[in-house]
Amino acid sequence: MEIPLRSLAHARGPVQRMRNMKIDVLVVGAGPVGLTMAAELARYGLSVRIVDKAPERTDKSKALVIWSRTLELMDRMGCSDAFLSSGFKMSAVNIFAGGRLVGHISLDGVATPHPYALMLPQYDTERLLDEHLNRFGVRVERSSELTKFVEAGDRLVSTIRRMDGSEETIESSWLVGSDGPHSAVRHQLGLEFHGDTLVSDWILADVQLEGARKPEAIEIHWHADGVLAIFPITKDRFRVIADFGVAKGAANRPDPTLEEVQGVLDRRGPGSIQVSAPVWLASFRINERKVMQYRVGRAFLAGDAAHIHSPAGGQGMNTGMQDAFNLAWKLALVCRGEGREEPLLASYSPERSAVGDDVLKTTGVLTAVAMMRGEIKQAVRNRVASWVFGLSAVREKMADAVTEISIGYPNSPLHGKGSHTGERVPIRQGEIPVGAGREPRFVLFGEDSGLVKQYPQLLNPELRKPLSEGQMWLVRPDGYVAAASSDRRDIGAFLEGIAELQADRAAGVTSHPS
Numbered sequence: 001m002e003i004p005l006r007s008l009a010h011a012r013g014p015v016q017r018m019r020n021m022k023i024d025v026l027v028v029g030a031g032p033v034g035l036t037m038a039a040e041l042a043r044y045g046l047s048v049r050i051v052d053k054a055p056e057r058t059d060k061s062k063a064l065v066i067w068s069r070t071l072e073l074m075d076r077m078g079c080s081d082a083f084l085s086s087g088f089k090m091s092a093v094n095i096f097a098g099g100r101l102v103g104h105i106s107l108d109g110v111a112t113p114h115p116y117a118l119m120l121p122q123y124d125t126e127r128l129l130d131e132h133l134n135r136f137g138v139r140v141e142r143s144s145e146l147t148k149f150v151e152a153g154d155r156l157v158s159t160i161r162r163m164d165g166s167e168e169t170i171e172s173s174w175l176v177g178s179d180g181p182h183s184a185v186r187h188q189l190g191l192e193f194h195g196d197t198l199v200s201d202w203i204l205a206d207v208q209l210e211g212a213r214k215p216e217a218i219e220i221h222w223h224a225d226g227v228l229a230i231f232p233i234t235k236d237r238f239r240v241i242a243d244f245g246v247a248k249g250a251a252n253r254p255d256p257t258l259e260e261v262q263g264v265l266d267r268r269g270p271g272s273i274q275v276s277a278p279v280w281l282a283s284f285r286i287n288e289r290k291v292m293q294y295r296v297g298r299a300f301l302a303g304d305a306a307h308i309h310s311p312a313g314g315q316g317m318n319t320g321m322q323d324a325f326n327l328a329w330k331l332a333l334v335c336r337g338e339g340r341e342e343p344l345l346a347s348y349s350p351e352r353s354a355v356g357d358d359v360l361k362t363t364g365v366l367t368a369v370a371m372m373r374g375e376i377k378q379a380v381r382n383r384v385a386s387w388v389f390g391l392s393a394v395r396e397k398m399a400d401a402v403t404e405i406s407i408g409y410p411n412s413p414l415h416g417k418g419s420h421t422g423e424r425v426p427i428r429q430g431e432i433p434v435g436a437g438r439e440p441r442f443v444l445f446g447e448d449s450g451l452v453k454q455y456p457q458l459l460n461p462e463l464r465k466p467l468s469e470g471q472m473w474l475v476r477p478d479g480y481v482a483a484a485s486s487d488r489r490d491i492g493a494f495l496e497g498i499a500e501l502q503a504d505r506a507a508g509v510t511s512h513p514s
Helices: 005-012 032-043 066-079 081-088 122-134 184-189 259-269 316-335 341-370 374-386 392-402 447-452 490-497 503-508
Strands: 017-018 023-028 047-054 088-090 091-099 100-106 117-119 144-152 155-162 169-175 194-197 200-210 217-223 224-231 235-247 274-284 287-290 299-301 444-445 471-475 481-485
Touching: 023 032, 032 047, 032 066, 032 122, 032 316, 047 144, 066 081, 066 316, 081 122, 091 374, 100 374, 100 392, 144 184, 169 184, 169 316, 184 299, 200 259, 217 259, 217 374, 217 444, 224 259, 235 259, 235 274, 259 274, 287 341, 316 341, 341 490, 447 490, 471 490, 481 490
Parallel strands: 017 169, 023 047, 023 169, 091 217, 169 299
Antiparallel strands: 088 117, 091 100, 144 155, 155 169, 194 287, 200 235, 200 274, 217 224, 224 235, 444 471, 471 481
């Protein structure tokens, strides 16, 4: 039911400041996911506002790793160079058990322009994304908390409360909640956060290490006492993570002391490492939770608002940023009047929810294996790991998985015909990334210019060379195959299904769910 704005203003009293101009999208939450979302929407020319209740960006290092697939998508954004010049490249993951190397995953051979992990503290990631967003004339509105929103016909009416107690009403066509694990958007939508909190205590320390190996690889040590992970941040600064066994009581254990961190390194690490200069010492417990659906009406969830999981593999921030990449081009086509609401927007939840399920499953298994207790179980684990990691095919598959280039959408309801649908398109060195520029356009790999003339609002005017003989590949703005066929009619049928025709717009045709 539509609620008159006059009634809303009257209910909230004289401090209310009204703004009548409707925007395309309101983004709630200005962490890496919200900043990515807002920047992509602004790049495509949409009117967007982004609010965050925090008075300033985080000063904590938090998420450290930007994986290859995220860097590929950042190439499209036009901001990857700033990140590459600020971060530290890491090219391998080493797993030790009993002081012996049982697993080595090299990233050097991954088929990507970025065959490495980029180590960068989250405060730098947010700073660089914020600067990129500012280039589009959009700034984060801080100390601004979403208190409620209502759907009113073709718009959402959101109430924002400022630090000084004043309020503002924002009208938007769509709303994206990227406001973290305690998401106000998720709570108002009434979506249950399914999952559990693991009953184990963990410690985290961002410190300087003297005597550590050259910081070219993540080190994971399986020890009888528990797991120890050492992540390089810079050439002389590292993150140390370790589990402290079954949790005692409901509250987190106290934050670790520097002496406790040194003790863990002495017992579980390679030895001869001295810890100093702590920047961040913290205790935490692992939550594994996820919503069943990422969309309700005109509101969407992304990042930690939709899924949280074990830090094993460093997948969390990347998964959230890729939520944003997935949704932004779809919202852009709809808001620009060039693509239909359905099936474009209907594909977001099933595509990204399936990825979230995989991440939860994989990180959960990795955590359980690393935390395995008992001498016999650990001995079997170490022997099996040594054998498995000895297989080159397994190492390659793991490298593709950890860098996230293996992520795809094989069961997407959006896609057309073709054996390659849902796959990430190989990226050729030196080639302009699919989706670069200010237009959310599909790219046709083939030789049929007639389709480009027929669907100029959907297709990039420049054709790419065929990727396989006798077949045309239609590639989405985010670099995944939407349809592949030797028959142009199959490609045309897909485009016909998503094109927002002027006749439809004039008639008000829509399939927006109630």
